[in-house]
Amino acid sequence: MTDRVVAWASRREIRRRRLHRFMRHRLAAASAIILGMLFLASAFAPLVERLMGIDIRDVDLHALQQGPSAAHPLGTDELGRDLLVRLLYGGQISLLVGLVAAIFSAVIGSFIGILAGYFGGRLDSLLMRVTDGVIALPILPLLIIFAAVDLTKLGFQASGVDDGDISLYRIIFITAMFGWTGVARLMRGATLSLKEREFVRAAIAMGASPWRVMRVHILPNAVSPVIVATTLSVGGIILFESILSFLGLGIQPPIPSWGNMLNGAQEQLSNAPLLMIWPGLMIFITVLAFNFLGDGLQDALDPRALND
């Protein structure tokens, strides 16, 4: 009976079931809501700024490291800037870096993985050795070197682009360049198993070009684990960004990110611990929420739970 019901389920029905399975995952559902609120709050940071009648760049040397007050709900930092607004703007940067870098990684990784898995042989060996090589690279020292490269000396004129933006692009670029290996391996594995499925053989027998087989028959059927892995990696990237910024190699002040806010707060640890606790808490919550979200998606998108 249940078999029949499932067998006749329409695509919309499947989507509904997936949503249902996801919502049953309490932590994942709560995480999705928390992340949604974080996104909204970050997106509306300029509005909050205007409503509160403060400018994020306002340095108020008469109000350094103040506790919470009516004018500054979370207090002020070591330069007298409003902590709440800086946290929201920092969230913009951290979430942007996390998501964009994760998506770039997923695209690069999927492309390399599907090519390696589908064509096999020498191309596979070559691409997988490159992947192993990238995994083996000592990433932190390399990042320190990359972060220290002065683009203007390499011939890039810094016209129109300010330093802060460059540090943002740089960190996204660097994380994507080193972060695709996991997805590449995942995609290669999925491609190898899908390649043996009869519908892929059938497509080749019906005259489909390799490009079409990969695009129509392999990629859509391998995308669920990639979505899960990408979601899980966002948390890691946000952590990574905060580590780099904490070391002074990531997002450059005065642009706030959760990582460089931690960095700025470290000298004030003994007299103003809240300056460190707030951004630390934001990173903690966001990373945790992305991990729960990934777990929830894993269950919801699990193909074994579907009658395909």
Next chain:
Amino acid sequence: MLDACDGAVMTDTENLLEVRDLKVHFPLPKTNPFASAPKVHAVDGVSFDTKRGTTFGLVGESGSGKTTTALAIMRLAPITDGSIRLNGEEICLLAGEPLRQQRRHMQIIFQDPYSSLNPRLRAGEIVRAPLDQLDVGDEKIRDDRVAELFRLVGLRPEQQALFPHQFSGGQRQRVGIARALATQPDLIVCDEPVSALDVAIQAQILNLLRRLQEEFGLTYLFISHDLGVVQHMCDDIAVMYLGQVIEHADRLSLFGRPLHPYTNALLSAVPSADPALRDRADRIRVSGDPPSPIDLPPGCRFASRCPFAEDRCRAEEPRLRLIAEGHQVRCHLVTDDGSPPPHLAA
């Protein structure tokens, strides 16, 4: 001039498919750096002809190489050696675009209707894909053709909009058949097309295949391990064991007078509801597993399981010999005049 002559000869021939000495060996990783790499002899020298408009059956147990033979003929498995001629054209050496174009003349129906359709495409898109990929007709012609194909295989054209999971197993197999028919191929390889279906549905699908054959003069290469199905469907039958054809005959000879001990064993293993048949004393039982296709024994490949094997069988490999008109067998014990092994004759 010479070419024209050749062409004329080729089109005259009534054989659609000619397979000669086909070999598919899969190399394994080297274990000993000084020896040559071991390999799996999945198909090891298979030859047969298929007449236009007939059904050729390939029978054998799991691992006998029948599916690999089919995939090699479809150019979906790597061919180690041999020759395959379709319509007189050698297709073993084709690659890239010429091979892709050749595919409109040969199509395949797969065993598992649950894995042979992409779960993310609609049935109409699945059937239409070969037409799009091989540039058959224009948009309008393709639309009409897909609707016509749905009717031909007993589906309603409205069902084009459904996804594979919305069909039952038998209906999915009908979608697979419609897809195979789309480009009007000469040869359709049926790789165990009914073994994943319920018995009642099997009969429907087999009858559909026969009706389509009569209507369009199709030629089938029919792979099966079910002798009942083979007897129902096939005109000529080759029995495979461990990558080789061990007996090859038309349906009447093979089922009426099987010569090879293995064929006899297969036939006597067909389940029967008749107690008299079931308890026949002369049932040949085969025990054990076939030898490994990696390290093949020197003599006859069936010797280790053959109840009649002699010393010669274990030392010398038998050839495929022509015993009677259209009846070939690979066994030392079958005499040239066509008597089966003495123990069998009783």
